Amino acid sequence: MRLLKGKARRRFLAAAGGWAAAALASSARAQMTRTPLNNMPDVIRKLVGSKTINKGKVKLDLPPLVENGHLVPLAVRVDHPMTETDHVKAIHIFTERNPLPEMITFRLGPRAGRASVATRVRLADTQNVTAIAELSDGSFWSDSAFLIVTLAACLEELPA
Amino acid sequence: MADTRIDVPKSAKRGEIIEIKTLVAHTMENGFRRTHLGAPIPRNIITTFACSYNGVEVFRAELHPSVSANPYIQFTTVATESGTLEFSWSGDNGFSARETVRISVV
Amino acid sequence: MDMIEMPKVSRRSFVIGSAAAGTGLAIGLKLPPFGPDVVRAQDGSPEVTHWVVIRPDDTVVIRIARSEMGQGTLTGLAQMVTEELECDWSKVTTEYPTPGESVKRKRAWGSYSTGGSRGIRESHEYVRKGGATARMMLVQAAADAWKVPAAECSAANSVITHTPSGRKVNYGKVAEAAARVTPPKDVPLKDPKDWKIIGKPVKRLDTLDKVTGKQVYGFDLKLPGMLNAAIMECPVFGGKVKSFDAAKVSGRKGVKKVLQVGDSAVAVVADTWWQAKTALDALPIVWDEGPNAKVSSASIAEINKAALDADQAFVGNDAGDAKGALAGAAKKIEAVYAYPFQNHAPMEPMNATAKYTADKCEVWVPTQDGEASFAATLAASGLPADKCEVYKIHLGGGFGRRGAFQDYVRQAVLIAKEMPGVPVKLLWSREEDMRQGRFHPVTQCKLVGGFDANNNLTGLHMRISGQSILAAVRPEAMIKGMDPATFQGLARSGEFEFGYQAIPNYLIDHAMRNPHVPPGFWRGVNINQNAIYIECFVDELAAAAGQDPLEFRRKLMAKNPKHLAVLNAVAERAGWGKPAPKGVFRGLAQMKAFNSFVAACAEVSVAGGNKVKVHRIVCATDPGYAVNPAQIERQIAGSFVYGLSALFDQECTVKNGRIVEENFNTYPSMKLAQMPKVESIVMPSGGFWGGVGEPTICVAAPAVLNAMAAAMGGKRFRSFPLKNHGITLV
Numbered sequence: 001m002r003l004l005k006g007k008a009r010r011r012f013l014a015a016a017g018g019w020a021a022a023a024l025a026s027s028a029r030a031q032m033t034r035t036p037l038n039n040m041p042d043v044i045r046k047l048v049g050s051k052t053i054n055k056g057k058v059k060l061d062l063p064p065l066v067e068n069g070h071l072v073p074l075a076v077r078v079d080h081p082m083t084e085t086d087h088v089k090a091i092h093i094f095t096e097r098n099p100l101p102e103m104i105t106f107r108l109g110p111r112a113g114r115a116s117v118a119t120r121v122r123l124a125d126t127q128n129v130t131a132i133a134e135l136s137d138g139s140f141w142s143d144s145a146f147l148i149v150t151l152a153a154c155l156e157e158l159p160a
Numbered sequence: 161m162a163d164t165r166i167d168v169p170k171s172a173k174r175g176e177i178i179e180i181k182t183l184v185a186h187t188m189e190n191g192f193r194r195t196h197l198g199a200p201i202p203r204n205i206i207t208t209f210a211c212s213y214n215g216v217e218v219f220r221a222e223l224h225p226s227v228s229a230n231p232y233i234q235f236t237t238v239a240t241e242s243g244t245l246e247f248s249w250s251g252d253n254g255f256s257a258r259e260t261v262r263i264s265v266v
Numbered sequence: 267m268d269m270i271e272m273p274k275v276s277r278r279s280f281v282i283g284s285a286a287a288g289t290g291l292a293i294g295l296k297l298p299p300f301g302p303d304v305v306r307a308q309d310g311s312p313e314v315t316h317w318v319v320i321r322p323d324d325t326v327v328i329r330i331a332r333s334e335m336g337q338g339t340l341t342g343l344a345q346m347v348t349e350e351l352e353c354d355w356s357k358v359t360t361e362y363p364t365p366g367e368s369v370k371r372k373r374a375w376g377s378y379s380t381g382g383s384r385g386i387r388e389s390h391e392y393v394r395k396g397g398a399t400a401r402m403m404l405v406q407a408a409a410d411a412w413k414v415p416a417a418e419c420s421a422a423n424s425v426i427t428h429t430p431s432g433r434k435v436n437y438g439k440v441a442e443a444a445a446r447v448t449p450p451k452d453v454p455l456k457d458p459k460d461w462k463i464i465g466k467p468v469k470r471l472d473t474l475d476k477v478t479g480k481q482v483y484g485f486d487l488k489l490p491g492m493l494n495a496a497i498m499e500c501p502v503f504g505g506k507v508k509s510f511d512a513a514k515v516s517g518r519k520g521v522k523k524v525l526q527v528g529d530s531a532v533a534v535v536a537d538t539w540w541q542a543k544t545a546l547d548a549l550p551i552v553w554d555e556g557p558n559a560k561v562s563s564a565s566i567a568e569i570n571k572a573a574l575d576a577d578q579a580f581v582g583n584d585a586g587d588a589k590g591a592l593a594g595a596a597k598k599i600e601a602v603y604a605y606p607f608q609n610h611a612p613m614e615p616m617n618a619t620a621k622y623t624a625d626k627c628e629v630w631v632p633t634q635d636g637e638a639s640f641a642a643t644l645a646a647s648g649l650p651a652d653k654c655e656v657y658k659i660h661l662g663g664g665f666g667r668r669g670a671f672q673d674y675v676r677q678a679v680l681i682a683k684e685m686p687g688v689p690v691k692l693l694w695s696r697e698e699d700m701r702q703g704r705f706h707p708v709t710q711c712k713l714v715g716g717f718d719a720n721n722n723l724t725g726l727h728m729r730i731s732g733q734s735i736l737a738a739v740r741p742e743a744m745i746k747g748m749d750p751a752t753f754q755g756l757a758r759s760g761e762f763e764f765g766y767q768a769i770p771n772y773l774i775d776h777a778m779r780n781p782h783v784p785p786g787f788w789r790g791v792n793i794n795q796n797a798i799y800i801e802c803f804v805d806e807l808a809a810a811a812g813q814d815p816l817e818f819r820r821k822l823m824a825k826n827p828k829h830l831a832v833l834n835a836v837a838e839r840a841g842w843g844k845p846a847p848k849g850v851f852r853g854l855a856q857m858k859a860f861n862s863f864v865a866a867c868a869e870v871s872v873a874g875g876n877k878v879k880v881h882r883i884v885c886a887t888d889p890g891y892a893v894n895p896a897q898i899e900r901q902i903a904g905s906f907v908y909g910l911s912a913l914f915d916q917e918c919t920v921k922n923g924r925i926v927e928e929n930f931n932t933y934p935s936m937k938l939a940q941m942p943k944v945e946s947i948v949m950p951s952g953g954f955w956g957g958v959g960e961p962t963i964c965v966a967a968p969a970v971l972n973a974m975a976a977a978m979g980g981k982r983f984r985s986f987p988l989k990n991h992g993i994t995l996v
Contacts, residue, residue, distance in 0.1 A: 035742070064369045064651050065641040067672060068740070071228045095226055099192050103226035111218040111238055113177030118234035122190070122226050124742045150638035151740050153379035154670045154787075155751075194747030196737065196778040197578050 034152070035125035040094050040101035044132065047092060048140045053132065058091075058143040060131040069123040069149040078115035078133045078141070082108070088115035090134040097127040125152045162186065162257040166247060171264040172239035180211070181234045184249050184257055190225035206251035209233055214243035223251075239265045304445040312445035314403050316363075316374045317347060317396030320441035324424045326353045330360045331368070331375035332385040333634050334472055335661035335668075336904075337959045338897035339385035341470040343393055345893055346386070349464045350397030350455060353437060354424040360471060365640035366655040378636040381669040381787060383860035383957020386893055390955055391455075398453045400444070407443035408435050458891065458952065467896030472660060484617045484632040484659045489689040492619070493522055494539035495681050496546045497692060499531040501701050502923035503782050505556040506530050515545040524549065527680050535681060539693055558782040559923040566708055566781045566920060567604070573731035573777035574602065574712040580778065582753030583764055586771030591725025595716025599810045601803055603713070604985040605795035606917035607925075608706035608788050611933060614662025615699040616674040620682035621689040622647060627654045627679060632661035634669030642672035646679035665908070666787035670739060671704050697928040704786025705918055705925075707733030711799040721811040723822065725771040728756070728800065734778050735785040735792070752776045754792040754859060755964065756800065761861040761956075762793070765829035766804070766822040783920060789908055793859040793964035798913075801855040801968035802975075802982065809980055815854055815972065816842055828888060828951065829856055832865040835886040835947050840867035850881060853972025855965040862889040862956030866965035868942070870973040877996045878988075880910070880940075880970055886947040889956035898958050899946040905963035906944060911936045913967040914988045914995040940995045 044053075061075040078088045087110050093103040106117045115133065123129065126149050132142045163185035172178050184206065191203025203225060211219040218237045231249075242265045249257040305313040311321040319327040328347045334340035344360050363375055376389055401421050408426040409416040412433060419428050424437040437444075458464070475481040500506060510532050512524035520541035527533050532551050536542035592598060618631040620643075627647035633639040639656045647654060656675075661668060678692040694702070709732030716725040734749035743750070754762040756774045766772070788794070808818035816837050823830040833856040837843075846852055849871040856865035869882045885902050892898055915934050919926045927933040967986075975982050983991050 063641070063644050065365070065637055065644065067638055067641045067645070069742070075234075098226050099190075100224055100226065102224045104224060105222040106235065107220040107222070108235075109218065111213065111216070111240070113236050113238040116179075116236050117221075118232075119221075120228040120232045122228050148373070148637065148641075150379065150635055150641050151670055152742075153377045153637070154381055154635065155736075155740060155743055193741065194744070196734070196747070196780055198580060198747040 035097045035127075037096050038099060038101050040096045040130070043101040044094060044130070047132065047134075051138070051140055054139060054141045057141040058131055058133050060129065060143040060145045062129055062145040062147050064146070065148045065150055066123070067149070068151045069125065069147075072121050072123050072147065073118065074121050074129070075118040076106075076116070076131045076133075080115060080133070080135065082110050082112050082114055084110050085136070087112075087136050088133050089136050091115065091117060092132045092134065093121070094130045094132065095123060095127060096130070097125045098123065103129075123147055123149060125149055162249070162255075164247070164249075164257055164259045166259055166261050168245060168261050168263060171266060174239060174241070174265050176239045177236050178239050179234065179236050180245070181232070182209070182247055183230060183232050185230055186249075186251070186255070188225065188227055188229045188231060192225070204252045206231055206249050206255060208250045210248050211235070211237070212246045212248075213237060214241065239263065241265050304442070312441050314400040314441055314444045315396055315449060316371060317393065318351060318400040320404075320437050320444075322438040322441070324354060324436050324438040325357045325359060326351065326424070326437070328358060328360050329363045329375055331363065331378045331636070332389065333378070333380040333636065333658060333661060333664065335380070335634065335664035337385070337901060338470055338894060339380060339959075340472055341468065342386050342893040342897065343389065344471060345463050345466075345468060346390055346394050347397035349461055350394045351401050352421040352423065355463055355468065357424065358471070362636070362658045364655055364657060365636040366651065368637065369640070369651050379638070379669060380634040380664070381666055383862075383959040383961065385959070387861065387890075387955035387957055394455050395453045398455055399449050402450050402453065403447040404437055404440055404444040406447045407440040410447075411435075411440065411443065464891070464893050465895065467894060470897065481660060483614055483662045484619065484630060485614045485662060485693065487619050487630055487659070487691060489619065489621070489630075489691075492689040492691055493535050493537065493685065494542050495533050495535045495678070495690050495692040496539060496542040496695065497527060497531050497533040497677055498546055498551065498698060499702050500553045500555065501925070502553065502555040502559050503784055504558050505923075506554045507532055508552040508554040510549055510551040512549070515549045518545050521545050523684065525681065525684055527677050531677065533677070533681055533692070535685065535690060539691070543695055555923060561782060561923045562921050563606075563919040567710070569779045569781075570604070570708065570710045570731045573779050574710055574729055576731070576777040578777065579729060579775035580748035580752075581773065581775045582748070582750070583756055583758045583774040584772060585767065585769070586725075588725045588727045588771045588773035591771035592714055592716040592727060595724060596719045597717045597810070598714060599806060600712065600714045601806055601982070601984060602710060603795075603799050603802065604710040605708070605798060606919070606986060607708050607783060608912050608916060609700055609703040609918050609925075609927070609933065610663070610665040610667035610786075610788055611700065611930075611935070612661070612663025612665055612667060615696055616667070616694040616702075617692060618675045618678035619689055619691040620675075620678040621687070622679060622682040623686050625653060627682070628657070629655070629675055629678065630657045630659060631675055631678075632659045632664075632668060633672070633675070634661065634664045634666075638669065638672050639675050642675040643679055646676045647683065665789040666791070667704060669787070671786060673702070696930075700918075700928045700933065701925050703918070703925070704784050706788035706791075706794065707735055707785040708781070708783075709733060709795055711795070713799065713803040715803065715807045715810070717811060721813070723769055723807055723811070726769050727772070728774045730774070730776045730799070731779060733780050733783075733785055734776075735787065737778065737780050738785050749776070749778065751792055753796075755796040755857045761859070763826070763858050765826045765856055765858060766800075767825040768822050781920075782923070783925070789905065790859070790960045790963035793857055793961070794909065794912070794967070797855060797857045797964035798968045798971065798986075801857070801965070802971050802984070805853070805972045805975060806982065819854070819856070828863045829858055831951070832856060832863045832886040832888050832949065835949060836865045836867040836884045839886075839945065839947060840869065840882075840884040842867060851973050851976035853969045853974070853976060855968035855972065857961070857964050859961040859964060860957030861954060862887055862958065862961040864961045864965050866962070866969040868966065868969035868973045870970055870977055872974060872977040873996075875978070876991075876993050878914075878970075878974060878993055879996050880942040882943040882945065883966060883969060884945045884947070885962055885965065886949055887958070887962055888949050888951050889958050889961075890950055890952060890954040892948050892950040895948045898948050899944075901958050902946045902962045903944045905960065906966040907936055907941065909963040909966040910970065910995070913970065913986055914993065917987050936995060
């Protein structure tokens with residue numbers, strides 16, 4: 001299983017619904033995080049197969065900054081009907097730097113009325129979080145949000 | 161029985177979309193931590209949450225170690241008829257919790 | 267279920283709002299007929315890149331994200347922008363863009379975190395590029411107006427000159443046009459040998475206001491309609507509020523509110539702070555002290571002592587087979603050292619001022635990390651980012667208390683939420699500040715050294731026991747349970763690389779024991795005790811081998827030339843090897859920390875067996891590049907005040923689960939008369955960027971201790987502070 005890196009990763013995430021790029025020199029951005037990337041792109045590929053991940057419909061809300069990442073409020077809303085024949089089946093949330101890419105999956109149906117969920121998550125470090133909505137017609141839609149964990153910035157490049 | 165807290169309107173109009181908030185006390189030990197002596201602390205998390213409305217499942221969530229301690233889950237459901245909402249949690253080490261709330265739909 | 271509360275989460279709680287670029291600073295944003303939007307400061311002056319605003323009179327306003335706390339970073343960063351911008355230094359001012367603006371502009375100014383001696387070394391490249399980009403745009407604008415190639419133009423002192431024709435124009439006149447130039451993609455920086463202002467001992471930009479009293483600290487802040495709050499948190503860490511009898515004080519003059527703050531604190535809000543504080547003092551509070559009410563310094567020490575011989579420990583650095591070498595050694599020596607809890611004790615106690623309404627939460631705070639304060643404000647207020655703001659104030663001392671820890675911000679916002687629309691200044695008393703520190707962790711160290719028959723050091727085992735900072739503060743940074751920060755100055759490689767890698771066999775490990783006292787990053791962090799542990803023991807090893815401490819070190823530092831260079835520099839300047847004045851003895855120490863190499867040679871005399879006079883400390887630092895050598899010298903001297911005060915007179919002890927020392931009578935700082943002469947050798951060797959704020963703190967104490975041992979016929983002190991041994995600094 002190959003980890004996507006660099007430009008390929010950015011393209012992937014852009015397709016997945018948004019890259020909150022900071023307007024910084026790459027050297028500065030590299031200093032913001034030290035936790036390595038996990039195998040999120042592979043896990044997402046396993047979910048969607050060869051289908052396109054569309055931009056739109058999904059709105060992922062996270063605060064832009066948290067102190068330690070232990071208790072991050074997260075909400076997702078999908079702008080799509082919830083009828084018997086056309087509805088959001090599931091919302092999957094992924095992290096790119098926690099040890100495991102999957103965070104939580106919400107299973108919905110027409111009884112939900114609307115696709116609107118919230119929870120609280122742990123995010124180990126400054127990173128992107130991705131929400132992927134799975135519709136009853138088999139299509140996938142996605143949004144990403146970038147979160148800064150300020151305590152991560154507070155530490156040295158620590159010796160291994 | 162675990163500590164839980166449920167926030168559901170006591171009554172609603174038929175067809176109204178109601179918001180449900182749930183909270184359960186649980187450490188959600190993620191399995192990646194170690195003691196100060198270096199020993200791994202085994203994973204101990206809630207893995208599943210489900211809500212049934214008069215016996216029909218209307219919502220489910222699959223939780224992984226990234227969910228914060230004392231998992232909070234908020235979702236919506238259509239108030240279809242009066243009756244009982246049943247909330248259930250299950251997880252590692254045989255963890256299980258259940259809570260029921262009555263709702264009146266007019 | 268008292269430990270968890272239903273969070274007030276709504277989708278609106280954290281919708282950021284439209285991320286229109288640049289709206290944070292602009293008023294009356296004017297769209298030009300063509301070209302990019304121009305972002306303007308409050309007075310209408312244009313931004314030439316987000317780093318620089320240029321006024322018509324050539325005044326330059328440089329945006330600074332990091333925090334000024336007396337360490338000179340504000341000035342150093344401004345020097346670096348100025349160097350590349352080629353503006354008139356006498357017309358430079360600075361401003362702090364707010365964290366809210368930073369979020370709106372996608373973190374355009376980079377990290378706000380000011381700690382770890384990082385302010386300059388982490389941002390130097392992008393701030394210089396910010397200045398260079400703005401200069402290139404200004405030059406391009408002038409060239410466009412003159413219809414000449416930009417390559418024929420040069421810039422210096424806020425003036426652009428077209429070299430062939432001699433035409434000139436000031437920055438102020440082309441700023442408007444420059445703001446519309448597309449920023450260049452390729453931005454080369456000057457070679458350090460061409461620096462004109464970086465490397466110069468220019469006067470700091472913040473000193474004048476501090477001297478004239480114009481500087482408003484968070485402590486001094488006054489806002490219209492403001493109330494004042496005093497607070498007390500359960501002095502036993504981990505304890506909670508059980509009950510309090512508000513009725514006993516709520517009738518007092520000026521008292522507006524008595525309230526619980528979170529689980530563990532009680533506050534009084536009044537017209538004046540004195541009314542709030544005296545009411546709080548009189549308020550009966552019953553604490554549920556929790557499980558740690560019996561912990562004492564003695565009980566912690568007992569645990570740490572036992573851990574010196576524990577089987578399990580985390581290995582931070584090793585080479586060869588230390589245990590084998592020691593088992594087979596012809597001669598062994600052993601010593602046990604201990605270093606206590608310390609408190610940052612900044613001159614300005616913790617404070618934050620907050621004003622909350624359902625539509626806006628604002629916080630004014632001295633902080634080492636504006637973004638962390640902003641994060642704390644978001645969480646405590648429950649409002650979205652576009653409804654919150656933090657205004658940074660220059661700090662009356664940070665030293666590591668005000669970056670990673672934003673407890674006073676959270677408290678201020680929670681109090682302000684109970685009095686919507688009213689600004690509330692929360693100010694901790696000195697006693698509260700001393701009780702609710704984030705303490706330098708307590709540790710002990712057992713060192714064993716082994717020699718062969720020819721007095722060569724063949725093995726060293728350094729076993730550290732005691733508290734991990736990261737286990738409490740940032741467990742995510744632990745490596746399989748190990749806290750790498752414990753090994754600062756002793757590490758395998760990197761910013762804290764060990765200087766004695768020519769020792770053939772060594773083992774440096776840590777048996778972790780975490781007491782309930784909350785740890786934090788005290789200036790220098792773990793290099794403080796690590797430098798004492800290793801540098802004092804190396805002197806003990808030298809004595810056991812009958813060798814001169816400098817010669818002994820030189821052999822062990824054969825693989826660490828830059829460590830050795832600073833050590834040799836201080837030895838030479840101090841006259842090591844040449845006779846010292848009568849009664850004066852010398853001691854050495856060295857370490858690499860925060861990516862800089864530091865060393866010190868102290869000269870002391872001891873009278874009556876217990877009165878120590880430190881005459882002079884010669885200190886050398888190699889930080890790679892030196893942005894402001896005068897400021898570095900001041901940082902060195904200031905760090906010595908901090909480190910030597912701790913060595914001689916400071917510790918935070920624990921009794922009944924709480925910190926005993928509550929003010930400067932029991933936690934005294936050294937006085938002017940006790941201060942030695944400090945001679946600094948700033949020797950930047952280039953090619954890397956090391957920190958300045960912290961590294962030198964660690965070498966003063968061991969250099970003085972080694973000099974004392976020389977003065978006292980080899981008598982060593984291994985637990986601190988020295989006042990506990992009847993030693994006074996005169």
